[in-house]
Amino acid sequence: AQSVAQPEDQVNVAEGNPLTVKCTYSVSGNPYLFWYVQYPNRGLQFLLKYITGDNLVKGSYGFEAEFNKSQTSFHLKKPSALVSDSALYFCAVRDLGNDYKLSFGAGTTVTVRA
Amino acid sequence: GAVVSQHPSRVICKSGTSVKIECRSLDFQATTMFWYRQFPKKSLMLMATSNEGSKATYEQGVEKDKFLINHASLTLSTLTVTSAHPEDSSFYICSVSTPLAGGGETQYFGPGTRLLVL
Secondary structure (H helix, E strand, C coil): CCEEECCCCEEEEECCCCEEECCEEECCCCEEEEEEEECCCCCEEEEEEECCCCCEEECHHHCEEEEECCCCEEEEEECCCCHHHCEEEEEEEEECCCCCCCEECCCEEEEEEC | CCCEEEECCEEEECCCCCEEEEEEECCCCCCEEEEEEECCCCCEEEEEEEECCCCCEECCCCCCCCEEEEEEECCEEEEEECCCCHHHCEEEEEEEEEECCCCCEEEEECCCEEEEEC
16 A cells, blocks of 8 residues: 655745655555646646655756655755745655556645745 | 646536546557546545556546546547536546656646536
8 A cells, every 4th residue: 555644734935935845655665756736727747756766856946855765755845935836736656566556645735925 | 748638628517417528648648547536625536547448447436437438549538427416526637657767657647627517
């Protein structure tokens, strides 16, 4: 079985401040981990992924995420948030043994105030 | 990444009618597509995996006869909500599974279809 937890429903930050969106996962084997962003009434956009290799993964729009195996976490980060980063963010996981199916977290709403 | 379109983007229908939603992979031949349902401010719920040339695989609790999926070509999958009722009102999103440079694969999502059943 595979699952994802996003412990925060909402994250509020001021523009220019660092942004962190938390994600922890549970899989039976080695994980594929993903972050997606969703703007209102839109589909999801792929931000980044981790499969193997460097624990720090860089993605689109200045976002990065750090894979921590011991803590089973994959937190999304951005050093300096923009108002345009305000959106709904989803963490997702796929067990390498599971045919393509992704399990999504509940989502975290990020609000960046000017 | 893959470019995925959905049509219509928004549909309003009367209770008891059927609604067809199309998902197209514009630049990638997709053997596998996925259909999700999303309630307001909620996560995505996988409904089914659409396989080109074969029957869709439905998740537990999803009614096969109510949500008909047809994946007739490598670029088109359709979801038909039959005899729609107000509780079927939702945001339906499809995705295409594509390989990633560097290994593995990910899903690219369509823009979604908002269904409102009156």
